[in-house]
Amino acid sequence: MDLQIIYFTSIFSLITFLFIAHNIVTKKSDPTPNLPPGPLKLTIIGNIHNLIGSLPHHKLRDLSTKYGPLMHLKLGEVSTIVVSSSEYAKEVMKTHDLVFSSRPSIQASEIMNNSLGIAFAPYGDYWRQLRKICTLELLSSKRVQSFQPIRSEEVNNLIKWIASKEGSQINLTKEVFSTISTIISRTAFGKKCKDNQKFISLVKEASKVAGGFNLGDLYPSYKWLQNISGLKPKLEKLHKQTDKILQNIVDEHREVNKSRVNEDHGVEDLVDVLLKQEYCLNDNCVKAVILDIYGAGSDSSASTITWAMAEMIKNPRIIEKVQAEVREAFDKEIKPNESDLDKLEYLKYVVKETLRLHPPGALLLPRECGQTCKINGYDIPFKSKVIVNAWAIGRDPNHWDDPDKFYPERFIESSVDYKGNNFEFIPFGAGRIMCPGVMFGLVNVEYPLALLMYYFDWKLSNAKKNEDLDMSETFGVAVTRKDDLFLIPITYHP
Numbered sequence: 293m294d295l296q297i298i299y300f301t302s303i304f305s306l307i308t309f310l311f312i313a314h315n316i317v318t319k320k321s322d323p324t325p326n327l328p329p330g331p332l333k334l335t336i337i338g339n340i341h342n343l344i345g346s347l348p349h350h351k352l353r354d355l356s357t358k359y360g361p362l363m364h365l366k367l368g369e370v371s372t373i374v375v376s377s378s379e380y381a382k383e384v385m386k387t388h389d390l391v392f393s394s395r396p397s398i399q400a401s402e403i404m405n406n407s408l409g410i411a412f413a414p415y416g417d418y419w420r421q422l423r424k425i426c427t428l429e430l431l432s433s434k435r436v437q438s439f440q441p442i443r444s445e446e447v448n449n450l451i452k453w454i455a456s457k458e459g460s461q462i463n464l465t466k467e468v469f470s471t472i473s474t475i476i477s478r479t480a481f482g483k484k485c486k487d488n489q490k491f492i493s494l495v496k497e498a499s500k501v502a503g504g505f506n507l508g509d510l511y512p513s514y515k516w517l518q519n520i521s522g523l524k525p526k527l528e529k530l531h532k533q534t535d536k537i538l539q540n541i542v543d544e545h546r547e548v549n550k551s552r553v554n555e556d557h558g559v560e561d562l563v564d565v566l567l568k569q570e571y572c573l574n575d576n577c578v579k580a581v582i583l584d585i586y587g588a589g590s591d592s593s594a595s596t597i598t599w600a601m602a603e604m605i606k607n608p609r610i611i612e613k614v615q616a617e618v619r620e621a622f623d624k625e626i627k628p629n630e631s632d633l634d635k636l637e638y639l640k641y642v643v644k645e646t647l648r649l650h651p652p653g654a655l656l657l658p659r660e661c662g663q664t665c666k667i668n669g670y671d672i673p674f675k676s677k678v679i680v681n682a683w684a685i686g687r688d689p690n691h692w693d694d695p696d697k698f699y700p701e702r703f704i705e706s707s708v709d710y711k712g713n714n715f716e717f718i719p720f721g722a723g724r725i726m727c728p729g730v731m732f733g734l735v736n737v738e739y740p741l742a743l744l745m746y747y748f749d750w751k752l753s754n755a756k757k758n759e760d761l762d763m764s765e766t767f768g769v770a771v772t773r774k775d776d777l778f779l780i781p782i783t784y785h786p
């Protein structure tokens with residue numbers, strides 16, 4: 293009898309416990325969160341089909357005009373929040389900055405070992421140390437200035453080469469990319485690296501392979517999809533090759549640093565600086581940071597220069613105004629110098645306007661929601677991916693008059709700047725994970741542009757009218773021109 297009572301009491305207690313536990317669990321995970329609006333989700337693919345047919349930043353902008361500036365999509369398995377207004381950008385990047393300070397893990401960055409770098413390291417102590425090293429040591433204003441001789445040498449080589457091609461057609465896109473990537477690689481690991489060019493072309497190839505949406509990232513729980521997409525073997529091969537070059541660079545630096553005072557114009561390169569850090573970075577971390585800096589800095593700066601050139605060619609009034617300003621400032625100098633950039637107010641407005649209309653990171657870098665939170669009454673699920681459409685925000689008619697017009701004058705007497713406080717203009721992002729390379733990026737853009745404007749007049753290579761220049765884009769790690777920019781330089785003689 294006693295045993296029976298014990299038996300029934302135990303069963304009853306277990307059932308009660310399971311009932312309460314079930315209630316707690318179901319209460320905790322609300323089955324119907326109030327998600328932001330979005331298009332109907334299909335089984336398995338969710339909203340992938342809604343993105344087919346045009347460039348992702350265009351498609352997302354079009355969808356947001358229908359569903360609103362805070363939109364929910366399901367891309368494969370991944371719950372995705374798309375932000376398309378400055379007001380919601382502020383919510384994500386300022387009000388809830390801490391919640392959205394991690395990046396989602398991306399297959400390409402994992403294969404390329406980038407999760408040890410700054411951009412894709414999870415938010416936390418390691419990321420904080422790297423970010424500190426990056427802003428205080430690698431990309432501080434003093435460090436950026438110390439690379440002036442390298443910039444000057446490489447940009448002058450470009451100018452000399454263009455002058456030698458006077459009157460004939462050149463592929464400016466290609467030449468500018470080569471100059472900028474050489475500047476970044478020389479600042480990153482010095483002049484002596486014999487594999488500079490090989491490294492540049494490998495990273496270019498990796499960016500091409502990794503750009504855009506990847507099947508493995510859309511269905512992270514189906515690991516086998518990562519293998520059939522073809523991306524994995526390609527990236528693994530590229531990683532092996534870049535890693536070998538980077539490891540040689542690190543080993544050589546260690547070896548040489550034992551005995552030498554620096555050789556590259558007396559300037560320490562970024563690998564030297566990283567190897568000296570008190571915060572212990574192993575070789576894999578050093579390689580990942582260098583890859584990050586190189587990857588983040590080269591395409592972005594090069595494409596900004598080419599877009600600016602294209603916009604100026606398309607608008608003869610603007611190119612004449614820039615040339616007048618640059619020639620007035622430089623004609624009195626023996627050699628155009630970086631310190632003269634401060635005199636070039638109008639050129640700086642041109643660069644701002646270029647970054648408003650053509651931010652290289654049109655969708656910034658993705659973020660991840662670190663804990664369930666509410667924005668304007670909507671639930672943002674834990675782990676959802678957050679995409680900020682900086683391109684759409686820069687063209688939002690609620691904030692910009694005649695938003696699609698290239699009109700640098702709009703920045704005259706405007707306090708809008710790059711610091712990430714003006715959420716209607718965020719080409720470098722905002723908040724604690726915004727771009728740490730703003731200063732380096734801007735000087736890498738402004739200085740070459742000033743010299744291209746000073747030394748040459750420019751003509752379109754075909755018989756087309758300037759205003760008909762095609763401005764189609766292509767989406768990848770950076771949004772670049774679809775067609776390379778072919779121009780004919782005519783040397784300016786003061």
Ligand code: HEM
Nearest residue numbers: 411588589592593653656657720721722725726727729733
């Ligand atoms: C015109 C030039 C550039 C543009 C438009 C640009 C833009 C951006 C954007 C939009 C982000 C993501 C920010 C966010 O998610 O809020 C970013 C991140 C980053 N950029 Fe830049 N960038 C440029 C140049 C550079 C340069 C020259 C470097 C370094 C040499 C650099 C290093 C980085 C790094 C390391 C990150 C990752 C930051 C993090 O996640 O903590 N960038 N950049």
